Amino acid sequence: MTLVPPELASLVLERALRRGGDFAELYAEERTGFGLSVDDRTVERPQSGRELGASVRVVQGDATYFGYVDGLSEDDLLRVADSVAQALRGETGAPESVAAPEPAEGHPIGRRPEQVDAGAKADLLRACDEAARAAGSDVAQVRVGYSEARRRVEVVGSDGRAGSDDRTRVRLGAQVVARRDGRVETGTDTLGGHAGWELFEDDPQQVAESAARKALTLLDARDAPAGRLPVVVGNGFGGVLLHEAVGHGLEADAIQKRASVYAGKLGEQLAEPGVTAYDDGRREGEWGSDGIDDEGTPTRRTTVIEDGRLTSYLYDLLRARKDGVDSTGNGRRESFRHLPIPRMTNTYFAPGEASKEDLIASIDRGLYAVSFGGGQVEPATGDFVFGVSEGYLIENGKVTAPVRGATLVGNGLEALRAVDGIAGDLEIATGFCGKGGQSVPAGVGQPHVRIRELTVGGTG
């Protein structure tokens, strides 16, 4: 069942091109979702939502004209098409060809979350709460959130592009506070995917246990060291470093606005041979995966770094058109209320041949940064700062005391050049990536990675 009948879509595109434009596009979406949380031992904040809406964009040269409306009625859609056309000053254009949207090759959903009884979701949260509290008597507070979201999207372009995608995502996120002798620490962890309820059928409480373990560990942490140190970055969420310090700089909008240190570096050797990285929106069931991107381009795996050489940027349609290349399927948007821009999907280092133990054993004094609380990067320079939420000292080739308050300060190009060891234990974690006021689910990941030297800012 389509959200917008093909005849109406065709009419909308015709009206949108009434005063010219290189192409017009209708993006329609149905968003449904449910969320529930447990906090302070109480299951609360049940939220259920359903939104319908569409946007129209007309592109003329380098300019984009855009409008959206909450609602999918014929009146709504024609009004938004007219309002967008109003801003143009050209002669009447007509769609080249308008096709009916073909369903994309989606990702398998084992058990549809909306068909699972809400009581089971409440039970899952209670089980998580108990598991976290059982992890240690110093656990003082537990908050766990469950969310499910389904997005049915349709993209129809005046250039014959047409596709639809049915996306379901589920996610559990746990935050645990531990307290002892006036010291307070927090630990977090998440589990999610482009998947259904099956994701939680096997030991879902591990998320809460892991968050509790992090908080408890930090109670024993000492102040982080400061200075230039070798660093082993953990697998999974450790990949946020790659995402922030390298990935954003490869997005073609930043490249074309000369707002990235990676501009003009295609083909250059930026890392040691053996270092390979992908953006992969096709990876089955992964958090950042989709069937098509939000412009109707099928998602795919793009090799961005191959054996240390920079091989591709990440494109949406507009930036691809400007560079005379194909879109890499990275035109994403938060919802019908937003314009598509180049965004990462799941970005990760390919696994190498070392083991985590090898990487650590080679370091006399360094930092093992298991997980980050988040971070920030200046894409123009690649300068980054990351707060290490779980970190340990490495002394004489062994992981020793936990540390708190460590930050990693550096530069993406330098850090990439300094990657000198990659383990085989690839893992991808669930993140939300913010850019230009839009938040999209993005998978961040990697195996354990060793960086020869980075600036560690500590409190000690």
Added chain:
Amino acid sequence: MNLEAAAGRAVEAALSAGAADAEAWAEQTVSRHVRVYEDAVESLSDAGGRGLGLRAFEDGRSGYAYGTDLGEEGIAALARAARGAAAVVDPDEVGGLPDEFGTSTVEGLHSPALAEWSTERKVELALEVERAARAREGVTQVETVVYSDAEARVAIANSRDFAATYESTQVWAYASAFAGEGANLMTGLGVGLARDPGGLDPVAIGDEAARRALALVGARAPETRHCPVVLDTFVAASFVGFIGGMLSAEAVQRGRSLFAGKEGEEVADPAFALVDDGADGEGPDSSPFDGEGSATRRTPLIENGRLSTFLFDARTARKAGRQTTGNASRGSYRSPPTVGTTNLILQAGDQSLDELVARVGDGLYVTDVAGLHSGVNPVSGTFSVGASGKLIENGELGRPVREMTIASDLVSMLRAVRAVGSEERWVPFGGSVKAAPLLIAEMSVSGS
């Protein structure tokens, strides 16, 4: 159906679906967004949004449902969904609607002048911001210039016969400029906020972006040290926003605030005075009533160095045996209310930035922090964040510095405040904050 009617209808639908109490929040917004690049329009957006969120209460339980379909069928579906959602939660003996409702008078919340501005004039304003940013020698690129406005209409209705509406306008513009090149490319941000485009100064916004970028050209890491620090208005606002979040009674009651149990106690130097004011006519986040229909008001939070109160909604107030402070906050109709700040106002002092710098003698002037949200432990308040700015040498601003972290903890930092500057302004950092420069006696600066 108009907004008031839809809200009223939704309350009725929830009651007939079996709810004991209900509340509807409906919104309608029209917004315009202009982005320019290299003297031309890059994108122009025109948007119309509407939606409604419905809370249904029964036996101490509450459920929430939201949607964009404000027709009869859509509203009936929302009522069923809200009631269904309530069934799975644990009862909450302090939950439910507030006991009293009301509205406050907020001057100038809606500017009719916004409607008089054509799209062409808004585009011209954005182009003027860009020209101003490019006008300073040394600016190598103006990456982003955005002009944005929104006219919103909000209606609330509940089963206790309270119904109210308000209209508001907001406009803002910002620019991001680059100076320097390659690995020494520095970014500067300029911002402005107002109720209508006439309240924006495009030249000041563009010029601010240029000045902030140029000020950092040639920056390198400072030596590691402990020294006095002046936080500029942007950075001060970010910290103030963080502190405001921890003064939420919800965070306090759930053991997630370092201010728990500190009401009435001395928590800051007397120079640091903080107010939350949801009824300030100039405040971007002002409104006559909060997210559950309580009148907004002015609430002093830290006075004479003492923590006078936390921020309450009806639920947390009931739990603490207190009154709501009108701080039930909603991101949009898509989320139920939760305790949050409205507009935070850091009380300005009487010394100019130059005087603060002179007073410091030798130290650091911070104009940008990175990673505040990942770098601050929200419970313990310890932080270590990336920073850039300028050295303060012999009472004057010296060479630019970056690649450093500043570290402290919020408790020590508040006690170490020595002065707040006189140049106050509204900025969109840390929420909606009226901030001014902040002089801190000592912080740990980790550089080379």
